[in-house]
Amino acid sequence: MGTDGDVALITVTYNSARALAEFWEGKPFGPYPWIVVDNASSDDSARVARELGARVLDLPSNQGFSAANNIGAATVDADVLIFCNPDVTVTEDGIAALADGARRYGGIVAPQLVNANGTPQENGRGTPFLTRKLKHLFRLPDERYQRFARPGELVDVVWAMGAALAITRRDFQALAGWDDGFFVYYEDADLGVRAWQQGLSVRVDGDVRWLHGWGRETGRGFSASAWKLELAGAWRFYRKHPYCLLPVGRRAEQLHRIDSAGAMIGVGA
Structure with a gap:
C-alpha cells in the first residue's frame, strides 16, 4: 500500500454541521488528509469541520455535489481519492483497504454501507432502468437492482452510491471527474455507467463496512424542492443514457451482463 499522503x-x-459532529467525532480518518468542500452552508458546517480536523474550502455559493467534489479533487495531489458524505463514519483500515482495492482493480471501489444496527444498505446498484427506479420508489424489492x-x-x-467510493486519480481523470451538469441526484449513477463504458469496473467491497446515516430528502416525505432536483437529475441522466430508459442496444446489453455477474469471492487474495 502507499503512504498516508x-x-x-x-x-x-x-x-451538515449536525451530521459532521455525529459521524466524524473522534477523527475516524486517522492520519489521512480530509478535505471538506462547503457549499455556502448557513449553519456551522465549516467551523465544525475545521474543529474535527478537516481542511475546509469555503465556496461562495452552493455549486452542487458534483462540482464541489471536482473542486475538492483538484486541490489535492493524492493518487487515490475517496469521496465520502458527511453522514458516513469512515475507518482507518477501511480507507487503506479501499485505496488498495482501487489501485489493484482499477475503476471505482465502494465500501458496503450499513445502518446503525449493522444491517447492510443497498449502496451497490444494478442498471438504473426506469422500470427499476419506479419499483425502488415504491419500495418493491429487486435483487438485480439492490446489490449487497x-x-x-x-x-x-x-x-455505487456517491455517499462513499474510492477511485485512483488516474481513473478519475480518465472519466473527466463528476459531471458538473448534475447538481445532486443521479450523478453517481452517471459516473458508474461511464466507468463501465470506458472499461473500468465498479465494485462493492464487503470487507469494508462503514456506517451511513442516509438522509436522502426524497425518502423523508414530500419535499417539492428535493423532488425538483431529483427530476432534474433524472432528466439529464436519461438524456445522456437513453438505453437505460429503453433497454435496447449494445450498451444496454453490456449493463445487463454486469447485472447478471456474480460476486468475486476472496477480496484479500
Missing part, C-alpha cells in the same frame, strides 16, 4: 478524503457539505456485498466478497455493480 497517497490518499485523500473529500466530503461535500451543505448545512457480504464479508469476503467483491461484488460487481453497475454503480
Whole structure:
C-alpha cells in the first residue's frame, strides 16, 4: 500500500454541521488528509469541520455535489481519492483497504454501507432502468437492482452510491471527474455507467463496512424542492443514457451482463 499522503478524503457539505459532529467525532480518518468542500452552508458546517480536523474550502455559493467534489479533487495531489458524505463514519483500515482495492482493480471501489444496527444498505446498484427506479420508489424489492456485498466478497455493480467510493486519480481523470451538469441526484449513477463504458469496473467491497446515516430528502416525505432536483437529475441522466430508459442496444446489453455477474469471492487474495 502507499503512504498516508497517497490518499485523500473529500466530503461535500451543505448545512451538515449536525451530521459532521455525529459521524466524524473522534477523527475516524486517522492520519489521512480530509478535505471538506462547503457549499455556502448557513449553519456551522465549516467551523465544525475545521474543529474535527478537516481542511475546509469555503465556496461562495452552493455549486452542487458534483462540482464541489471536482473542486475538492483538484486541490489535492493524492493518487487515490475517496469521496465520502458527511453522514458516513469512515475507518482507518477501511480507507487503506479501499485505496488498495482501487489501485489493484482499477475503476471505482465502494465500501458496503450499513445502518446503525449493522444491517447492510443497498449502496451497490444494478442498471438504473426506469422500470427499476419506479419499483425502488415504491419500495418493491429487486435483487438485480439492490446489490449487497457480504464479508469476503467483491461484488460487481453497475454503480455505487456517491455517499462513499474510492477511485485512483488516474481513473478519475480518465472519466473527466463528476459531471458538473448534475447538481445532486443521479450523478453517481452517471459516473458508474461511464466507468463501465470506458472499461473500468465498479465494485462493492464487503470487507469494508462503514456506517451511513442516509438522509436522502426524497425518502423523508414530500419535499417539492428535493423532488425538483431529483427530476432534474433524472432528466439529464436519461438524456445522456437513453438505453437505460429503453433497454435496447449494445450498451444496454453490456449493463445487463454486469447485472447478471456474480460476486468475486476472496477480496484479500
